[in-house]
Amino acid sequence: GESVGLHLPTLSVQEGDNSIINCAYSNSASDYFIWYKQESGKGPQFIIDIRSNMDKRQGQRVTVLLNKTVKHLSLQIAATQPGDSAVYFCAENGGYQKVTFGIGTKLQVIP
Amino acid sequence: GAVVSQHPSRVICKSGTSVKIECRSLDFQATTMFWYRQFPKKSLMLMATSNEGSKATYEQGVEKDKFLINHASLTLSTLTVTSAHPEDSSFYICSARESGPTGGQPQHFGDGTRLSIL
Numbered sequence: 001g002e003s004v005g006l007h008l009p010t011l012s013v014q015e016g017d018n019s020i021i022n023c024a025y026s027n028s029a030s031d032y033f034i035w036y037k038q039e040s041g042k043g044p045q046f047i048i049d050i051r052s053n054m055d056k057r058q059g060q061r062v063t064v065l066l067n068k069t070v071k072h073l074s075l076q077i078a079a080t081q082p083g084d085s086a087v088y089f090c091a092e093n094g095g096y097q098k099v100t101f102g103i104g105t106k107l108q109v110i111p
Numbered sequence: 112g113a114v115v116s117q118h119p120s121r122v123i124c125k126s127g128t129s130v131k132i133e134c135r136s137l138d139f140q141a142t143t144m145f146w147y148r149q150f151p152k153k154s155l156m157l158m159a160t161s162n163e164g165s166k167a168t169y170e171q172g173v174e175k176d177k178f179l180i181n182h183a184s185l186t187l188s189t190l191t192v193t194s195a196h197p198e199d200s201s202f203y204i205c206s207a208r209e210s211g212p213t214g215g216q217p218q219h220f221g222d223g224t225r226l227s228i229l
Contacts, residue, residue, distance in 0.1 A: 008152050034217045043117070043204050043220035044155070089154065091218075099145075099218060101155045 008087060010106040019077040021105045023090035028071060030092040034099070035064060035075045038087045047075070047088075077107075085109045113139050115207050117221025124195065125229050131191045132224045134205030141207035144188040145218060146180060149202045161188040195228045202226075 013019045025033070031052040036044035050057045050064045050073075057064050063076040073090050090102040114137040122130050134144055142163045147155040159180055160168040167180035177199075179191040188207075192199055202225055206218035 036220075041223070041225070043115075043206075043222045046217045046219065049217055098157065098160070100157075103154050 008104045008106045010108060012108045012110055013080050014110050015082060016079055019075075019080045019084070019107060021075045021077075021088050021107065023073040023075075023102045023105075025071050025073060025090065025092045025100075025102070027092060027100070028068075032093040033064070033066060033073050034091045034093075035062075035073075036089045036091060036101075037084075038089060038104070040086075044089060080107075080109050082109045082111055113207075113209060113219040115205065115219045115221040117205050117224055119224060120222060121225045121227075123227045123229065126196050127194055128228075129191055129193045130195055130226060131189055132203055132205070132226075134188045134190070134207065134221055136186045136207040136219070139207075139209045140185040141188075141209065142185060144182060144205055144207045146178070146188075146190050147204045147206065149204060149223070151202075155204060158190075192226065195226070197228045200226055200228045 034049040035047040037047050038044045048059045048062050048064050050066050055066050061078045065074045077084055085108055087104045087106050089104045091099045093099050116135045116137050118133045124130060144161040146158045148158050149155050157170050158173045158178060161180045161182040163182045163185050169175045177193055179193060182188040202223050204220055204223040206220045208216055208218045
């Protein structure tokens, strides 16, 4: 459904622990998914992406998992650091050019 | 990596003023740029898709006469908020996608423009 307008959920994690941020997408035709990180007062920053023909992709300290059956996407951050504190958005590309953003999750890292 | 520059970063002006925001792709060409609006603690709302050399495509509910978009070159798109009023105060963010196969490349974002209308 329409996700814009909802308040951001918050995830609090102890420094050094792993973080898992979840996202449900709505368009079963979406074939490309992206995770963005947005720090306060800045634009979103690309973290990692995954295409629909994959179910897992790893980057540096981050892993994205895609479950097309239940239309679920997750971002795992290993050994979370204070600098990881930000709002994380998943985005899906379901059409020619249009990308739809999820509601976002605020990650708070507790030192 | 791909860099998108957005200017100005902050604007404070009186009601009735028109404000122009620039979005530039610095090290790549972008046939398509996107303009978003973001309210505090909310997600990004797509306003319009800016296509180089043609008219922008506006999302439902976005007034095209209010938010004028021009994409005159492969590296520059502008958003002009005409006769701005306090309700237009918001965080406006642009993004650009590198030219290439559609649907398979991430958008790169500018750092946004904080618009405050008094």
